[in-house]
Amino acid sequence: MNLNATYRTKRRYKQTELMPDMSARSQVSRGQLIFLGATIALLILGLLLGISLLAYFTAFVAVASLIYIATMSFDIFLSASSLRNPMHEITPKQLRQLNYDDLPSYSVLIALYKEADIVESLVNNLTKIVYPRRKLEIMLLLEEDDDETINRVNEIELPPYIHVVLVPESQPRTKPKALNVGLQQARGQLCVVYDAEDFPDPYQLMKAAYIFSQSGPEVVCLQAKLIYHNAETNLLTRFFAAEYSKFFHLTIPGLGKHKLLIPLGGTSNHFKTNVLRRIGAWDPYNVTEDCDLGVRIARLGYRVESFHSLTLEAANSVPLSWIKQRSRWIKGYMQTYLVHMRNPVRLFQDLGWRKFLSFQLTIFGTPITMLMNPIFWTLTLLYILTRASFIEVAYTPIVMAVGIITMIFGNFVFIFFMLTGAMLQREHSSVKWMLLSPIYWAMMSIAAWKALYQLIFKPHYWEKTQHKHVELGNGAATEAMWEFNAPSATVEARPAEHQKTA
Numbered sequence: 001m002n003l004n005a006t007y008r009t010k011r012r013y014k015q016t017e018l019m020p021d022m023s024a025r026s027q028v029s030r031g032q033l034i035f036l037g038a039t040i041a042l043l044i045l046g047l048l049l050g051i052s053l054l055a056y057f058t059a060f061v062a063v064a065s066l067i068y069i070a071t072m073s074f075d076i077f078l079s080a081s082s083l084r085n086p087m088h089e090i091t092p093k094q095l096r097q098l099n100y101d102d103l104p105s106y107s108v109l110i111a112l113y114k115e116a117d118i119v120e121s122l123v124n125n126l127t128k129i130v131y132p133r134r135k136l137e138i139m140l141l142l143e144e145d146d147d148e149t150i151n152r153v154n155e156i157e158l159p160p161y162i163h164v165v166l167v168p169e170s171q172p173r174t175k176p177k178a179l180n181v182g183l184q185q186a187r188g189q190l191c192v193v194y195d196a197e198d199f200p201d202p203y204q205l206m207k208a209a210y211i212f213s214q215s216g217p218e219v220v221c222l223q224a225k226l227i228y229h230n231a232e233t234n235l236l237t238r239f240f241a242a243e244y245s246k247f248f249h250l251t252i253p254g255l256g257k258h259k260l261l262i263p264l265g266g267t268s269n270h271f272k273t274n275v276l277r278r279i280g281a282w283d284p285y286n287v288t289e290d291c292d293l294g295v296r297i298a299r300l301g302y303r304v305e306s307f308h309s310l311t312l313e314a315a316n317s318v319p320l321s322w323i324k325q326r327s328r329w330i331k332g333y334m335q336t337y338l339v340h341m342r343n344p345v346r347l348f349q350d351l352g353w354r355k356f357l358s359f360q361l362t363i364f365g366t367p368i369t370m371l372m373n374p375i376f377w378t379l380t381l382l383y384i385l386t387r388a389s390f391i392e393v394a395y396t397p398i399v400m401a402v403g404i405i406t407m408i409f410g411n412f413v414f415i416f417f418m419l420t421g422a423m424l425q426r427e428h429s430s431v432k433w434m435l436l437s438p439i440y441w442a443m444m445s446i447a448a449w450k451a452l453y454q455l456i457f458k459p460h461y462w463e464k465t466q467h468k469h470v471e472l473g474n475g476a477a478t479e480a481m482w483e484f485n486a487p488s489a490t491v492e493a494r495p496a497e498h499q500k501t502a
Helices: 014-018 030-048 053-082 092-096 119-126 147-154 175-185 204-214 235-257 273-278 289-299 319-340 344-386 389-394 397-424 428-457 476-485 487-491
Strands: 106-112 136-143 162-167 190-194 219-228 269-272 303-313
Touching (some): 030 053, 053 344, 092 204, 106 119, 106 175, 136 175, 162 175, 219 289, 235 303, 235 397, 235 428, 289 319, 289 344, 344 389
Parallel strands (some): 106 190
Antiparallel strands (some): 219 269
16 A cells, blocks of 8 residues: 655645634733733732732632632533533434435544554444445544554555545644644545544444534534443543543533533544635644634634534543643643633624633633642641641631532532433443542642643643553443444445445
8 A cells, every 4th residue: 555645844834824813833922921911010019019918818719719619600500401402313214314425525534643553443443434435535644754553554454435644744743733634635525533542433424414414504513422431441431431421411512502612522523624624724733622623613603513423432541641631631721721812802702701701611710720729728738737827817707618618519519420420321330439539630630730831831742642452342331332323223224325436
């Protein structure tokens, strides 16, 4: 098999050229630096005028408590809303009504780097996709210096609809840059992004094509549901699977019900290709390009919707590797917030007050609460051990009451959501372990502080998650996949139709 590079350097940073004000290539704008400098100057001026450090500390505790309450309340609101907003669910009858000749062409993009161990299982999963082969192209995006993965792909007999595109060695070395390379070569009217370890619902493309055909022009992206199939590996994977389950069963449907902006998951995002190109595609400098793209879609007047189709993934089971992965995600949220808050007035005008508020509570609230947790844990422990007077003075009766309520209620809500996530994924053996969820919360905070450090010193560094082949096994997630697909088995009225080639 010949692997031919199909990418040109002159088009490397297409997104940044189109929308420099929405790119993370520059971390902080001049206006943000001026605002930061002015804030520091005002704080110093306050000290000179007699405002005590204790007063500042009391104000910080009060504001932080309000942020906690706001983010928790918003999370509860979204979760409650999702119960009244079922995701798009496609019936076998609806799929049978699809005319294969009328289906749009589809491009599948998968960015791979140092994935030699799992590329064969990936190809096996992709060949199970049910879609007319003459309208399907699958693009494996390989870094040109990744000899190990390239050599492994060379050993695999690829079907004619699976192509390889070499991504030239250049900076930044990120997944979004590779996806932009693939997008420039994509011929499909629709396109979807998958990760190396994914096992998507075989009918997912057909379901997405049907929903797009029934939706208005403002719907330009569909997010499928992601779940982890290896939840029972260890305690960390149980936590991770429950968290993901809660996010895709409750949070995203809640955001969708109220037409708020949806921070995309990094995989199983289906797009209208022409619109994706028009809005600048993925920012190669943002390490959570999915979250950033979700915000940009909302700013430009388009919408994301979720739909009822599963993609199975393997949860990270190694604590250190998990922290690296999570710190990249949190750093990306921080990058996204800084990029889109360069002009808050314009952002407010683009989004409207409801989406602007949800942006603050989601994109800002997520990392800031994780950063604040260790501060308050330390203060609480310090007070218990030393009875430090400055803490006692700072915690006025009102602030103390709010803090206690926040601590007790916050931990209860977090554990409850983790329990709910485990039950929604039918991982009943994990439910009892969710009582230990504060351990997971502490790991999130460690990752958040690591993310803040990297945001300052290594903003565009992509900390690669090393994937290993994990058998699907017979867990609850795998059973759910087959259950999801069982009703759709009758779709193949013409059983070999999806095998047609041009």
